[in-house]
Amino acid sequence: MSKVTVVGAGNVGATVANVLAHKDLVREVVILDIKGDFAKGKALDSYQQASVDHFSTQLRGTDDYADTADSDIVVITAGIPRKPGMSRDDLISTNAKIVTMVTRSIMEHSKNPIIIVVSNPLDVMTYAAYKASGLPKNRVFGMAGILDTARYRAFLSMALDVSGKDIQAMLLGGHGDTMVPLPRYTTVSGIPVTDLISKEELDAIVERTKKGGGELVKLMGTSAWYAPGAAAAQMVAAIVRDEKRIFPCCALLEGEYGQEGIFLGVPVKLGKEGINELLELNLNEEEMADMNKSADAVRGVLEVYKGMNV
């Protein structure tokens, strides 16, 4: 694979492109934005890091979809971010149109790309890109779970005073305040996290994780980009290197977890075909109830999207 396009040169998109260039995985990263000069500036600034940080990936900014031709992977970050007081779902009327239009334009120039959606509300925007692209379900999915587990792992790392590197975690559900971090599937170097921390402390960390995006929006007046950008770049790397890594990603469910026709966060295996496999965890009653609640919340936003007829 040699070409990745990132749509949206804003906070998240520019970070994805920059992190990807540092990984030196692909020949070219194209950054497309309706603000063409802005995209050109971000690409040039990033490329001027090449000789300092030793990477060879070319970066090109543009507002012309012709420059995205024959992309192997496309990361969609175009759209508006939320401001304090807003939920991700409040972005739907603006971002559904943008994501649909962007996906159609991408498909005019690339035959069979893998599309990773980042724009919010994530689960429904991934559905919108899936519909607009006509691609099979293994080639369209969303980034949220890597970010949400990264936050969960960061909070655990702070509470336990251990390196985040050694914390493994899984999480299910929609990318909203109903997301379902899974303490039963959380370990520190193989040690169950429940052996290392009190239930009260763990419950508080789970709650903070669920509202992790909102915490940053409140602090910065707009949403996060470093961890989101790195998370999307990690997905690209797993695909380019055909790593078969298992990550929580937003994927189309067709019966799995008792859900039908809805994109939700679940563990998947990522490789050169996109999603190689979707893994079904053996959930207990409480975890299943939380997953169902999260699915209901996403389904409500999905209905709004379907009513928009974009």
Ligand SMILES: NC(=O)C1=CN([C@@H]2O[C@H](COP(=O)(O)OP(=O)(O)OC[C@H]3O[C@@H](n4cnc5c(N)ncnc54)[C@H](O)[C@@H]3O)[C@@H](O)[C@H]2O)C=CC1
């Ligand atoms: N899935 C996740 O975990 C996360 C999702 N997000 C979402 O990612 C999106 C982007 O966030 P930021 O980069 O912070 O926003 P931003 O405002 O910094 O950048 C968005 C960019 O999209 C561009 N854009 C708008 N319409 C476009 C179009 N039709 N075609 C091409 N480009 C277009 C804008 O010009 C702007 O440069 C937001 O919807 C945000 O909510 C952000 C963080 C994490």
Ligand SMILES: O=C([O-])CC(=O)C(=O)O
């Ligand atoms: O919170 C937001 O609006 C952006 C996002 O999805 C995140 O940072 O998790």
